[in-house]
Amino acid sequence: MSMKATALRIEPLADRDFLINFVAKRWWGEAVTIHGSLIRTKDMSALAAYDDQNELYGVATYVRHGAGLIIVTLDSLKEGSGIGSALIDAVAALARGQGFSEIGVVAANDNLEALLFYQKRGFRIVAVWPGAIDAIRMQKPDLPIAGRHGIGMHDIIELRRVLT
Amino acid sequence: VKSSRQPLLSIDVVEHSEIIGQWWRTHWFGPFIMIRGRVFEPEKVKAFAAHNERRDCVGLITWRDDAEDAEIVTLDSAYERIGIGGALLAATIEAARREGRKRLRVVTSNDNMAALAFYQKRGFQICELYRNSIAPVRKLKPAIPLTRNGIPVRDEIELEIML
Numbered sequence: 398m399s400m401k402a403t404a405l406r407i408e409p410l411a412d413r414d415f416l417i418n419f420v421a422k423r424w425w426g427e428a429v430t431i432h433g434s435l436i437r438t439k440d441m442s443a444l445a446a447y448d449d450q451n452e453l454y455g456v457a458t459y460v461r462h463g464a465g466l467i468i469v470t471l472d473s474l475k476e477g478s479g480i481g482s483a484l485i486d487a488v489a490a491l492a493r494g495q496g497f498s499e500i501g502v503v504a505a506n507d508n509l510e511a512l513l514f515y516q517k518r519g520f521r522i523v524a525v526w527p528g529a530i531d532a533i534r535m536q537k538p539d540l541p542i543a544g545r546h547g548i549g550m551h552d553i554i555e556l557r558r559v560l561t
Numbered sequence: 562v563k564s565s566r567q568p569l570l571s572i573d574v575v576e577h578s579e580i581i582g583q584w585w586r587t588h589w590f591g592p593f594i595m596i597r598g599r600v601f602e603p604e605k606v607k608a609f610a611a612h613n614e615r616r617d618c619v620g621l622i623t624w625r626d627d628a629e630d631a632e633i634v635t636l637d638s639a640y641e642r643i644g645i646g647g648a649l650l651a652a653t654i655e656a657a658r659r660e661g662r663k664r665l666r667v668v669t670s671n672d673n674m675a676a677l678a679f680y681q682k683r684g685f686q687i688c689e690l691y692r693n694s695i696a697p698v699r700k701l702k703p704a705i706p707l708t709r710n711g712i713p714v715r716d717e718i719e720l721e722i723m724l
Contacts, residue, residue, distance in 0.1 A: 506687050509674045516712040522671050525690045525718065548681040 405480070407487045410443035410456060419456060423472050435536070436460055441469055444487050446480050457484035459491075459500075465557070466492040467501040471511075485518060489560055499559050505530055506552040507544030520556035529553040570645060572652045575608035575621070584621050588637045590702040594623075596634065596668050597691055597717060600701075601625065606634050609652045611645045622649035624657070624665075631657035631724070633667040646679060658724045668719045670695060672712040677720075685720035692716050 410416055420438045441458040448454055455473040459466045468488055473480040485500075492500045502520060504511040516522070530550050534540045544550035575581060581603035582592045594601045603623075611620035620638035624631055633653065638645035657665050667685065669676035681687070694717045699705045706714060 506677075506681065509678055512677070513674055513710065513712070516671065517710075521713070522690060522716055522718070523692065525687050527686065527688050546678050546682060548678065549684075549686075552687045554687070 404449045405446050405454060405483060406449070407444055407446045407483060410445040413439060416441075416443050416456070416458070419472075420458060420470055424470055435533070436469065444484055444491075446484055446487075454478075455480035455484050457488055459488050462501065465497040465499040465501055465560075466495075467503060467555075469503060471502070481514065482518060489558070493560050497560065499557050501555060501557045504554050504556065505544060505550050506554060507546060507548035507550050509546065512554065512556075515556045515558075518558070520558045522554060523557045524555040526553040526555065527551070569614050570611045570619070570648050572609050572611055572648055575610050578603035578606075580610070580618075581606065581608050581621070581623055584618075584637070585623075585635065589635060590704040593701075594634050595698040595701060596632070597694065597719075598697060601634050607656070609649050609656075611638065611649055620645035620649050622646075622653050624653050626657060626660055626662050629663040631660070631662040631665045633665065636667075647683070650683060654722075654724065662724055664721055664723055666719060666721045668717040670709075670714050671716040671718060672709045672714050674710070677718070680720045680722075683722070685722045687718060688721045689719040690716060691719070 417438045420441075438458070441460050443456055443458045445453060446455040454475055456470070457468055457472075458470045459468045461467075466488055468485065471481055471484060473484075489500050501523075502511075502515055504515070512522075529552055530540070534542070540550075542549050585594060585603065586592050592603065606623040606625045608621060608623045610618050613619050619640060620636075622636045623634040625634060626632065631653070633650075636646055636649060638649070654665060666688075667680060668691070669680070693715055695705065695715050708714060
């Protein structure tokens with residue numbers, strides 16, 4: 398364990414071009430649907446985690462929705478080092494600061510790692526949106542069907558954590 | 562898994578509901594199953610058992626059907642990743658098709674990533690969420706753990722496949 402979590406710095410990611418490129422590369426493109434509305438990366442906010450050498454360790458994107466903030470993507474560039482949790486906590490702190498009572502997250506139906514990760518961290522499944530990714534695919538035919546674990550990507554699962 | 566290690570399985574119709582009741586007691590905390598608030602007793606379901614060459618029962622699937630739908634009630638295998646679950650599922654799909662059912666449903670709980678992977682890999686799609694539906698089941702079966710895999714066991718997630 399050479400990484401020291403204390404050396405991490407989390408701050409807003411201002412470089413929009415970098416963000417759009419980063420999300421497009423690591424995820425399926427530049428938009429997601431939440432509650433049926435298409436949200437593009439350019440309309441998302443983002444937090445980034447850096448170490449003291451300014452090396453990027455992780456990125457969380459989020460949007461405001463309803464009574465809270467919804468995390469759209471979460472990437473830890475060093476697995477198992479607590480960066481994902483730290484970014485979630487940072488989004489939660491932001492939400493609290495803005496007077497929200499919960500944070501949410503959306504995951505594709507094939508992303509069992511995310512379902513496990515978020516549920517272990519206090520998020521509860523609140524809704525499933527069958528066919529939500531298929532609907533995005535109508536608008537973005539380049540969006541692949543093949544997902545993780547040999548599972549087809551079709552649906553969005555929404556989770557929420559109540560802020561205490 | 563190397564093919565040499567694949568057991569020769571025979572998939573057989575289970576004729577006696579006592580076998581189902583016994584299996585459920587061992588694997589499901591009691592002699593009945595509750596799904597989406599409905600209680601199912603061994604006499605009310607159909608079942609296939611998987612037997613190995615030594616005639617040991619190494620897996621069991623129970624299911625029911627009416628009108629357009631068939632529904633898996635339970636699926637267990639004694640050993641993972643050697644095709645028992647897949648063989649039992651295939652037998653059930655074939656039987657449900659033969660009965661003229663149009664859809665096969667199944668519910669799992671929110672902590673069960675293995676089941677979500679198993680069914681989705683085989684073409685099932687998530688169709689419904691029943692939030693907090695495990696609480697009434699736990700009242701009847703207090704042995705159901707509060708958490709599994711570090712996750713509170715709370716909800717039923719339903720998947721379906723068109724036959």
